[in-house]
Amino acid sequence: xSCYQPPVGPLEICHSDAGxxxxxxxxxxxxxxxxxxxxxxxxxxxxxxxxxEAQIAHRLDMSTxxxxxxxxxxxxxxxxxxxFRERAVEKRYLAVVAGWVQEDQGEIDLPLICDWPNRxxxxxxxxxxxxxLTRYRVLQRMLExxxxxxxxxxxxxxxxxxxxxxxxxxxxxxGDELYAGAAVERAPRLLLHASELxxxxxxxxxxxxxxxxxxxxxxxxxxxxx
Numbered sequence: 001x002s003c004y005q006p007p008v009g010p011l012e013i014c015h016s017d018a019g020x021x022x023x024x025x026x027x028x029x030x031x032x033x034x035x036x037x038x039x040x041x042x043x044x045x046x047x048x049x050x051x052x053e054a055q056i057a058h059r060l061d062m063s064t065x066x067x068x069x070x071x072x073x074x075x076x077x078x079x080x081x082x083x084f085r086e087r088a089v090e091k092r093y094l095a096v097v098a099g100w101v102q103e104d105q106g107e108i109d110l111p112l113i114c115d116w117p118n119r120x121x122x123x124x125x126x127x128x129x130x131x132x133l134t135r136y137r138v139l140q141r142m143l144e145x146x147x148x149x150x151x152x153x154x155x156x157x158x159x160x161x162x163x164x165x166x167x168x169x170x171x172x173x174x175g176d177e178l179y180a181g182a183a184v185e186r187a188p189r190l191l192l193h194a195s196e197l198x199x200x201x202x203x204x205x206x207x208x209x210x211x212x213x214x215x216x217x218x219x220x221x222x223x224x225x226x
Contacts, residue, residue, distance in 0.1 A: 004034065004062075006041045014067065014210055019203045020080075021051060021070040024212050027189045031059040031068060043068060058084050061160065063176075066093070066194025067212050079202035084157065092196035093152040093162060094139075094214040097171035098183040101148045105137040108165040112158045121178055122160040124168055132158045134165045147174060147186075149217055151195075162192060191216050 006029045015022040023043060025031065030042035047054040047070060057069040057080035071077035083089050111129025115121040123129075133155040140149040148171065154161050163179050166172055172180035175187030193214035201208045 004030075004039050004041075006030070011043065011046055014212065015208075017201075017203075019072055019076045019201070020057075021047065021054060021072065022197070022210050023047070023068050023070060025060055025065055025068045025194075027063055027065040030062050032056050043070070057081065058089075058157075060194055061163075061190075061192075063190035064093075064192045064194060065189075065215060067197045067210050068194070069197065076202060083199050083202070087155065088199055090196070090198040091154055091194065093154070094193045094195045094217060095150050095152055095162065095166065095173045096187070096191040096217065097148050097150055097166050097173050098180070098186070099146060099148065099171050100141045100143065101136075101138045101150060101169075101171050103138070105135070108134040108136065108169055110165060110168055112161060112164055114159070120160070122158065122164050124164065130156075130158060132156045132161050132165070134162060136166075163190075187216070189216070193217075 007026045012024040013021060014024050025043055030039060032044050033040045033042050044054060044056055051072060053073045055071045055074060055077040057071045057077055060066060060068055069080060071080050110124045110132060111126055112122050112132045113125040113129040115123040135153040137151045138148055139151055152162050163173055163176055167179040172183050173190060173192050174183050175190045177184045195214055196211045198207060198209040
């Protein structure tokens with residue numbers, strides 16, 4: 001696996017208010033610091049220069065791009081943790097996967113657990129895995145390219161859930177260096193993007209909705225419903 005070389009340039013801030021900041025995280029940037037001095041550059045480190053009170057509310061894999069919620073202060077962080085824990089945050093992702101997904105929509109219900117000898121890889125394990133559910137809908141089948149654009153809704157939030165579930169379905173996400181096998185060579189990055197978030201704002205009690213088109217498929221409609 002290559003050394004950590006995060007993208008340069010300022011973060012794109014999609015929204016900011018007294019309680020929350022929503023950023024559009026680029027692929028290749030950590031959400032929080034990793035292990036070692038060479039992995040300190042991350043979303044939180046960059047934000048805290050201007051917003052010292054910034055605290056992570058959830059995470060995206062380094063290779064995944066898209067919407068990331070950051071709390072302003074510990075109280076808001078705990079409020080957002082509660083929303084994510086209670087599954088009160090609607091999350092939508094876009095992904096380009098290998099092959100033509102046959103069913104127009106469906107669910108992937110496979111229990112997941114960490115593959116400890118090969119971490120950070122996760123794996124399906126019916127004996128000890130935690131329940132994990134993903135809903136999907138095919139948006140476009142690209143026949144000449146032998147791939148499909150899918151909208152994904154993770155009902156649970158396991159580590160690498162979307163990546164493992166799509167690979168287990170037989171349609172790994174293009175560019176996935178952990179789970180795609182030969183399909184990793186078909187894209188310069190992981191083609192997975194957090195495109196949509198919606199929840200009731202803990203301060204205003206009003207529903208907020210954020211969306212971001214996938215940089216690898218900009219023509220995809222941003223407001224997707226799985």
